[in-house]
Amino acid sequence: MILPEIRRKSLREKLQKKQLVTAMEAHSGLSASIVEHTKTKDNPEGYGAIWMSSLTESSSKGYPDSEYLNINSRYDTLVEILNNSTKPIIYDADTGSFEEHFILTVKKLEMLGVSAVVIEDKKGLKQNSLLGSSPKQQAEDINVFSSKIKAGKAAQKSSDFMIVARIESLILGAGQEDATKRANAYIAAGADAILIHSKSETIDEVEKFILDYRKINSEIPIVIVPSTYDEMTNDKAKQIGANIVIYANQLLRASFTAMSKMATDILEQGSSHKLTDKVATCKDIIKLRN
Amino acid sequence: MILPEIRRKSLREKLQKKQLVTAMEAHSGLSASIVEHTKTKDNPEGYGAIWMSSLTESSSKGYPDSEYLNINSRYDTLVEILNNSTKPIIYDADTGSFEEHFILTVKKLEMLGVSAVVIEDKKGLKQNSLLGSSPKQQAEDINVFSSKIKAGKAAQKSSDFMIVARIESLILGAGQEDATKRANAYIAAGADAILIHSKSETIDEVEKFILDYRKINSEIPIVIVPSTYDEMTNDKAKQIGANIVIYANQLLRASFTAMSKMATDILEQGSSHKLTDKVATCKDIIKLRN
Amino acid sequence: MILPEIRRKSLREKLQKKQLVTAMEAHSGLSASIVEHTKTKDNPEGYGAIWMSSLTESSSKGYPDSEYLNINSRYDTLVEILNNSTKPIIYDADTGSFEEHFILTVKKLEMLGVSAVVIEDKKGLKQNSLLGSSPKQQAEDINVFSSKIKAGKAAQKSSDFMIVARIESLILGAGQEDATKRANAYIAAGADAILIHSKSETIDEVEKFILDYRKINSEIPIVIVPSTYDEMTNDKAKQIGANIVIYANQLLRASFTAMSKMATDILEQGSSHKLTDKVATCKDIIKLRN
């Protein structure tokens, strides 16, 4: 744990140094602890930030990813993550809900030392964007969304906290032009960064958006989430002008597969004999924290 | 989810049918969902119960396993588990804390439809029994512990709810005789079952205890937790007279190892390319629940 | 505390006996405890139910009454109320949010032994109906609201749990006819009772609605909330055909005034000398629970 005033500003500091920030998802104290301690020879500092995903958190808790859990019910998990890491936190707030609710969310996050909140420009019942655009999922009106950003910026007390506008134009099939128009509007409304989202299997549409947008605006931090277009590397991301790369759900998915296999194996074998030989002991897990 | 009045009595019903009940740990809605849905050809009913471990829950949340989290802070997780399963729940309440606190815990668990609570006969700051007996970890006085059991039994409103007395004699080096004396006392105080704990690497001391104790009492359900002595099979457990076998921490351990590897691999490679080919997709995870 | 299966059905049982049920609001364990224990010579059974108001709970917690707190963040308070009372609970769920969220809410409430949930037929950011209809507050489409009721009824597992449709037609100026049309539709969709809301200062519009509606439907339980039209007595309510009278916010208001006065008096006087002579001691408060 570190003091909120130290942690809060640490994302801006990294961006100002023109570092590419890689953010790994966490959905629990334990996964945050893993992100905290993962280091390699070539990368002794490890990940640059933690992404507090609403998808992985709601899935980990066994809830639908439909914005059912808001900041109040995600509080305990956020505190777990704060307790188990020193890295900046980027918080996924879905649509941000009503403007009046978003204001309260911004105040709470900033108080706790979170560095950034991401809200997406959709309306109606939230559905995970990877599932495609169901009939219920529509783009939010640009003015309504811009007003929400403005209200959030007005509510924060420090200059450290960042509001990131996530643009769903490419997901909803509205095209590059719509994405650019929205980026301009959201930045004008005060957004500190934009996240261009895509469920393409190739890097092309994201690459095109960023290369084009950098001609308009060379400074605004741009965030990407290469879940489906996983050929995107950190180096490539940096080269085309992205500033933050979010690995949004990989830990949960690995965890799910490993737990399912273990549960099946023990049931089949009728004992755990030798099945845990290659997994961590409880001591290993406890030691990580210390 | 099922109604609490249906779930609560389902553990007793299984025990009355003389089935061996296998319980797998869960520490989140997702892990409960996995336990719920794990089935094999030979075992189409899957696990018989869910073990809500304080070790795996506190580790998953990134807290020490020192009884820092009590029923109030474990409530949300319990509700997640209830939401994602229909199986009976066995709740690990560490020492149960003070008698006055244990009464409140029993009332809450029973209300929610939990079938059983396990409390262990230690005192002082809780330390995980796998770590060995630190200087601070001592056996609780038999009378104090018996009184706690009695108070718990007096507090419950239904005849369905069970209190399981966990005996730490073998862990603390107090021997078989001490374990037997304590089993007798706790059953006399009203315990509905006993759990004989061991950190031996072989099945011998647990086997000896059960075989001997079955000469004294053929009816009381006996619970075992073969974490270290993993050569114990379900068949063997049934044969020597055990009634419930708890797989206490295997899912969390598998999860931890898989998450650590994924975090390291992505950091090393600088992308998630191909790294998720063999793990579940988000859709797979979401589908499980439906 | 009583078992959820006993508590859950107790509201239906009272209604079947043709008793008028008076419900007093509670927003905390302490206020629930007061409702539980308030009895008079003429009314030795006291209040018939507890109203878990979203207005008083959010106000007590210092949040706006804008549906910011959902069932997840109101859970702890609900459990406090369950712990401190044996009476049936009627839960105020505002609009119920999206249909998908309402289903989850119904399941949780039923599991905990709550007897009834009330949802109101408005949409958009919730605003307390006493504040008048702001531009943002609109009537929900009848079909959308009916579908929500149907989905809720399909989600419950027992036959005990009740869904109450709160009709805002009179509040929103849509008139008696609209209210009647909606009552018919909601009952057809499965509503177990209707709540006709009014912010009139006289009993006339509520009286007219009930008298007229009783000609159409003599059986459906009707709920009223005489906050502004406080000339309504329990006797009068029964006589015109109401079944449940909710005292929706009086305890919180009394509490607020008393706390404000005490805070001011101590500040003015520079001590608490004699200021607590006429208020309860801590012992009195603690004793109530025992």
Add this chain to the structure above:
Amino acid sequence: MILPEIRRKSLREKLQKKQLVTAMEAHSGLSASIVEHTKTKDNPEGYGAIWMSSLTESSSKGYPDSEYLNINSRYDTLVEILNNSTKPIIYDADTGSFEEHFILTVKKLEMLGVSAVVIEDKKGLKQNSLLGSSPKQQAEDINVFSSKIKAGKAAQKSSDFMIVARIESLILGAGQEDATKRANAYIAAGADAILIHSKSETIDEVEKFILDYRKINSEIPIVIVPSTYDEMTNDKAKQIGANIVIYANQLLRASFTAMSKMATDILEQGSSHKLTDKVATCKDIIKLRN
């Protein structure tokens, strides 16, 4: 709400200015809001701090005051209080529990911007000190308690956060000498202030302690809680050398009495007619926050 780094240090700043700090209890967002806004002509700044009492919070939630609720279950209430006030918070942590738990508590409180935590030198099941010393309530060993203070001080990250040692010697009948000895030990261990507790009906024993102790130590902030000895005024407190006066439970007591009366009156009268004429409206309550 204010930033935690601003709030956290504000108690020390007031003490450094040699102001007497008066702290009023809060147990909810609403009561905190009342404390925040209470001002008089002679005292336009109002109260100097908020006391987050474990007695009033647990009573408000309908739990026994037996240290059943720890920081994790009191989190939501603390956040409510932070949301509704800008004043420094003094947190009542009962005994602080085990040293290992206290460390976690200190970290969380400091992170949230709380200014001070108070722990008392008792052991065993906590019982409210106003109820007298039951057989179970004993003084904690001086070395154990000093070690807890030391561990807490080592855990905090800023120099702003304060640990206040509450001395129960006078409550437990151990006398002035024991109190003095303990004050010396706790200050040596790092305590930033001491709280001398008393349940005497007169100011004599507290006055004597402070006057005597000021001869030994003129600097250490001294806290008093004039609940039973309510003839103590702020002026008198300052004159004898106290630095913080805590009004520990008056708001809850006023609230309880007012709610009980209202519940009884409505039940007796069979309506709320005219009963709310002298209490705040919901609008008044909502307005306070804005």
